[in-house]
Amino acid sequence: MYLNEENWLKKKNKKILIILVLMVLCAFFILNSQVSYYQGINYRVRIVKIPLYLKVIDFFSRHYNYKITAEEIIAGSKSDKEKAVRLLKWTQENIRPVPPGLPLIDDHVWHIIIRGYGTDDQFQDVFTTLCNYAELDGFFCWINSADNKQKKPFSFVRLKRGWTFFDAYRGVYFKNSKQEIANINDLLANNWHIVSISNRDIFEDYGAYFKSLRYLNYENCKLSRAAIQSPFKRFLFWNKNKKYGL
Secondary structure, three states: OHHHHHHHHHHHHHHHHHHHHHHHHHHHHHHOOEEEEEEEEOOEEEEEEEEHHHHHHHHHHHHHHHHHHHHHHHOOOOOHHHHHHHHHHHHHHHOEEOOOOOOOEEOOHHHHHHHOEEOHHHHHHHHHHHHHHOOOOEEEEEEEOOOOOOEEEEEEEEEOOEEEEEEOOOOEEEEOOOOOEOEHHHHHOOOOEEEEOOOOOOOOOOHHHHHHHHHOOHHHHHHOHHHOOOHHHHHHHHHHOHHHOO
């Protein structure tokens, strides 16, 4: 009786060991499978192939770097508007326009921060990504001028009074006549004036773009790149949009 029981335990342990070995081998092959991401260099897009394990490691590395960076910037902030202004100021102080002769590179937002330079839309991308990590809904998009002859990227952040408008590239936001950060309704009612926190030339023609703001679907911010950098939000996005991949 005891011998049979001992043999049964040996067979069971052997099966468990085989299963564990197979699981390890499967994990090894899956994690070493080739995946890809897109990288734009001087407006030419190429596909970069890397093993899955490296993509996973890089993803979580970027996530925690965003989180730590945002927390450091907003530490001690007493309101959502103070958070937004601090993040705008940090973006201005740490990102520069693309220096002459250097390539225009577009891949991950964190890489823009590491390089320390970017294009107009990349300033907006950095700012709104950090806003999301500061628990402020944010996104950027390209806005047409009233005559549809110009198109520029701008940032949108949801504060206590609603959606607000920022130009992270020029370090600009807007206040209304009560000295509150102007929301979209203030802008549409022409109740605004420019507040600049940078030394760059102020773009004077913002009003030509405000008419387009009434047509934006602000809830689409949940689908923007700035909003899906954390693992949980990326998984929710992927679950609904599997064609885009993780």
